[in-house]
Amino acid sequence: MAHQSKRTTLGEIGEHAAIRVIREECPSRNNGDDAAVLNQPAPNTRPVVATDMLVEDRHFRFDWSTPEQVGIKAISQNFADIEAMGARPTAALLALSAPKDTDVEVLRGIARGIQQALEPFSAQLIGGDITGGEKMVLAVTALGQLGGNRKELRLDAARPGQKVVANGRIGWSAAGLALLRKFEEIPEDLRPLVEHHCAPRIETNRGVIARATGATAMTDNSDGLIQDLRLIAERSGVGIDLKSHAIFPDELLCRAGKLTGIDPWEFVLSGGEDHTFLATTSKETPTGFRDIGRVNKNTGLVTVDGLPPRHEAGWVSF
Incomplete structure (x- = not known):
């Protein structure tokens, strides 16, 4: 009979080890302290911020999606909001709630998907929080920069004839x-x-x-x-x-x-x-x-x- 390796859960490894798993998959020098200190923004730029959530069984299901896909989705939906303002996404924060019996490899897969989605934008995961909960919930805060003097792309700026x-x-x-x-x-x-x-x-x-x-x-x-x-x-x-x-x-x-x-x-x-x-x-x-x-x-x-x-x-x- 083939040997099956024992599952390791988030409850077994604890918060700090879980954070290390995320940092291993999403490396950044800005991630790991109490808060992230960002570089001085380029001249003539404005910060842009957006946040969105993914709730298990509401926005995704693990019998349909791999953990990597969930991580990709979490970044895409938030970075789309930054881009929709005409801005460039630069970084993300992740707040995650998960049941204590969640397999560590599920967390690792989510972090791997997040990193895959960040890379095309040359963006980084710069911090966040993790806690226990009844279901998996991912709340991402996306950061971006709006360059130049042109107005941001607002919902109230469409005009007849366009x-x-x-x-x-x-x-x-x-x-x-x-x-x-x-x-x-x-x-x-x-x-x-x-x-x-x-x-x-x-x-x-x-x-x-x-x-x-x-x-x-x-x-x-x-x-x-x-x-x-x-x-x-x-x-x-x-x-x-x-x-x-x-x-x-x-x-x-x-x-x-x-x-x-x-x-x-x-x-x-x-x-x-x-x-x-x-x-x-x-x-x-x-x-x-x-x-x-x-x-x-x-x-x-x-x-x-x-x-x-x-x-x-x-x-x-x-």
Whole structure:
């Protein structure tokens, strides 16, 4: 009979050893003291801060996601908020609550995923906290820098006549979630949808590029395409009309819809957690973005080809 190594739990090794595990996977000279002392920011920059949480069985499940994927997701959703302001992510803090019987290798995997997500941004995990709890909860605080004199990309800065542009997949996370809920074995060709749900990744510097090329308003698709664009429309006192051909469900979404019995347009219009960057601009479409609609004067309304969207529900926290 093959020998099975004994599990080591967080309760057995204690807080300080657990912190060492995180630091081994996410090395930084700024991590390890009572607080992190950061370098003097570059001239003509402003700090940008965002925070978000992942709660086990609410935002992720370990029977669906690996620990590494959970770590990637925790950073991606927070760094997307920094980029959506037109800023560059620079560092992150992690506050983690976990049951004392959590396997140390689960913690190590989460830390490894965090480091994988940090590396493309040349960012570091600079500290945080860890404590016991009934379920795994990750709360990440992301730090960033906004350079230059241009205004940050606010929700209230869209103007009639501008075009709406997007960077990233739309609807893939919702389709991946639908597949996980319906099937134990996911068809191989649809695995990218599941991967996108469990470990979404964002392109670096998309917010910086959008801001540098004249974008005015920006957000990331975290709660649903219609919901997030409606927030821009309401805050800016404008309307947004999307072009159906520019957001038409792709082949994978259509196949996922057929297998799950869900209209693939529901994935596109209502699905969140893609962290697609959505911006408005009167300039040329920024590199890496595509044109998906126009801003008009229909205050607070988001339409598709001039008509009400066929789906508009999105993520609801409570």
